[in-house]
Amino acid sequence: MAAAARPLVTVQALESDMATDGASLPLPEVMKASIRPDIVNFVHSNISKNSRQPYAVSRQAGHQTSAESWGTGRAVSRIPRVSGGGTHRAGQGAFGNMCRGGRMFAPTRIWRRWHRKINVNQKRYAVVSAIAASCVPSLVMARGHRIESVPELPLVVSDSAEGVEKTQNAIKVLKQIGAYPDAEKAKDSLGIRPGKGKMRNRRYIARKGPLIVYGTEGAKLVKAFRNIPGVEIANVERLNLLKLAPGGHLGRFIIWTKSAFEKLDSIYGSFDKTSEKKRGYVLPRAKMANADLARIINSDEVQSVVKPIKKEVKRAPMKKNPLKNLNTMLRLNPYAKTAKRMAVLAEEQRKKAKKEKLDKKRQPITKEEAAKIKSASKSWYKTMISDSDYAEFDVFTKWLGVSQ
Amino acid sequence: MTTVPGQLIWEIVKRNNSFLVKEFGNGNQSVQFSKEPNNLYNLNSYKHSGLANKKTITIQPAGKDQSILLATSKTKQQAKPASLLHKSIMKKEFNRMAKAVVNQVAVNYYRPDLKKAALARLSAVSKSLKVSKSGVKKKNRQASRIYGRK
Numbered sequence: 001m002a003a004a005a006r007p008l009v010t011v012q013a014l015e016s017d018m019a020t021d022g023a024s025l026p027l028p029e030v031m032k033a034s035i036r037p038d039i040v041n042f043v044h045s046n047i048s049k050n051s052r053q054p055y056a057v058s059r060q061a062g063h064q065t066s067a068e069s070w071g072t073g074r075a076v077s078r079i080p081r082v083s084g085g086g087t088h089r090a091g092q093g094a095f096g097n098m099c100r101g102g103r104m105f106a107p108t109r110i111w112r113r114w115h116r117k118i119n120v121n122q123k124r125y126a127v128v129s130a131i132a133a134s135c136v137p138s139l140v141m142a143r144g145h146r147i148e149s150v151p152e153l154p155l156v157v158s159d160s161a162e163g164v165e166k167t168q169n170a171i172k173v174l175k176q177i178g179a180y181p182d183a184e185k186a187k188d189s190l191g192i193r194p195g196k197g198k199m200r201n202r203r204y205i206a207r208k209g210p211l212i213v214y215g216t217e218g219a220k221l222v223k224a225f226r227n228i229p230g231v232e233i234a235n236v237e238r239l240n241l242l243k244l245a246p247g248g249h250l251g252r253f254i255i256w257t258k259s260a261f262e263k264l265d266s267i268y269g270s271f272d273k274t275s276e277k278k279r280g281y282v283l284p285r286a287k288m289a290n291a292d293l294a295r296i297i298n299s300d301e302v303q304s305v306v307k308p309i310k311k312e313v314k315r316a317p318m319k320k321n322p323l324k325n326l327n328t329m330l331r332l333n334p335y336a337k338t339a340k341r342m343a344v345l346a347e348e349q350r351k352k353a354k355k356e357k358l359d360k361k362r363q364p365i366t367k368e369e370a371a372k373i374k375s376a377s378k379s380w381y382k383t384m385i386s387d388s389d390y391a392e393f394d395v396f397t398k399w400l401g402v403s404q
Numbered sequence: 405m406t407t408v409p410g411q412l413i414w415e416i417v418k419r420n421n422s423f424l425v426k427e428f429g430n431g432n433q434s435v436q437f438s439k440e441p442n443n444l445y446n447l448n449s450y451k452h453s454g455l456a457n458k459k460t461i462t463i464q465p466a467g468k469d470q471s472i473l474l475a476t477s478k479t480k481q482q483a484k485p486a487s488l489l490h491k492s493i494m495k496k497e498f499n500r501m502a503k504a505v506v507n508q509v510a511v512n513y514y515r516p517d518l519k520k521a522a523l524a525r526l527s528a529v530s531k532s533l534k535v536s537k538s539g540v541k542k543k544n545r546q547a548s549r550i551y552g553r554k
Contacts, residue, residue, distance in 0.1 A: 137483065142416075142421035144421075292411070
């Protein structure tokens with residue numbers, strides 16, 4: 001999405017302005033930079049470490065004794081004990097972190113690394129991101145500023161605001177441009193800090209109100225606006241991340257004056273053009289030029305190539321057992337049908353034959369048959385006997401003991 | 405202002421914003437609420453969020469008795485918070501109001517996925533207005549004495 005057409009931002013005219021056309025200014029490229037809460041958070045946490053003052057415990061704490069261990073054999077533990085006599089202190093343990101009046105474990109030292117160095121480019125990325133985020137109403141609202149009555153974001157005010165000298169007029173200006181509810185919120189939120197910070201010169205806390213960014217050096221508005229609770233002022237040339245993203249959270253409500261707004265382009269440059277004030281600096285590029293996923297997905301280019309939606313959900317059919325379910329068996333093995341049929345027919349045949357046989361058997365035998373059977377068995381018996389008279393065995397004579 | 409797409413805003417806002425309410429408790433903690441005005445269910449989720457969507461709907465009690473404010477956000481003027489919302493105050497009987505809400509939300513394809521939510525909120529709001537008008541029900545805490553039973 002090459003920003004060919006830059007949207008216009010109207011400049012809010014204040015009462016005292018001449019009734020000229022409240023001019024419109026094109027949006028500076030900075031406000032299109034990628035919004036990176038992760039970078040801002042990182043840089044913010046590191047930058048805020050830079051104004052820390054060292055704290056440490058005294059170097060001699062716990063060591064200002066000439067204690068010596070009593071060694072073994074005295075029925076006491078071996079920690080060094082204070083020498084001498086005549087006071088409570090004599091014989092008490094010393095030097096250890098577990099001892100009363102001893103030094104702490106790992107005494108804090110002043111040469112702890114208090115400050116952090118952050119790469120210049122990272123710092124600039126964070127500032128640029130924070131400026132871009134301040135143009136998105138959702139983000140500013142999410143940070144908690146009351147911007148329901150603000151006519152437009154980013155809010156640009158004509159340069160007559162820079163000439164405001166009295167705080168009274170400053171408040172009037174805020175009211176005209178709809179920024180007053182935010183300042184009011186800050187004023188109402190003034191309260192006493194919970195915790196020990198109270199006694200450490202951090203007694204009061206309040207919400208942050210709008211940040212006013214002006215363009216010309218030595219503008220009078222600094223003095224006029226600075227006493228309003230919650231309101232902060234900054235010069236465009238020197239924007240501070242700690243003010244642009246307080247707490248590391250993006251989306252401070254910023255009020256720009258016209259000259260400040262115009263200067264932004266020359267200070268930060270654009271995505272192609274290097275900035276004039278920061279040598280060789282170009283605005284960071286985003287990973288995705290167009291991050292609007294919904295639009296991309298629904299665009300013609302994508303939709304024309306995409307397969308149609310499958311509306312019917314194909315569900316797996318239930319598995320049926322072929323051994324029990326004839327149709328599934330037939331699907332797998334069509335011959336099964338004929339095989340089965342043959343089997344059935346064969347079975348019937350068998351049954352029939354058996355039945356006949358049995359019937360026949362169960363019928364009482366007729367007299368002729370019975371006579372036949374009897375005579376047949378008699379003759380068989382006769383032949384059996386005559387056969388057994390056979391005595392001319394060649395091989396088995398000895399065996400059989402046949403008497404000739 | 406260039407449209408920063410809703411999904412980007414959502415990624416930034418979902419974990420931490422000034423309207424987020426995380427209730428503490430066994431059953432509650434899994435639900436995250438959100439106090440923005442344009443959130444119909446007051447739930448912290450992309451669909452319902454008033455911050456991350458271009459088209460949002462809001463139903464709130466308006467100042468006077470019984471009137472309800474229905475507001476939808478204009479898609480074109482995203483950068484002008486003062487003139488962002490189409491406001492209209494409704495003071496009709498419930499069925500008429502429900503019809504009006506459905507018309508605004510679903511029938512003209514504004515945000516048909518929010519139809520149920522809008523109606524639900526409408527009934528909740530109008531009920532609360534009725535209650536506030538007639539006073540909260542006073543529960544009779546005094547134990548009643550049963551006569552004849554000694």
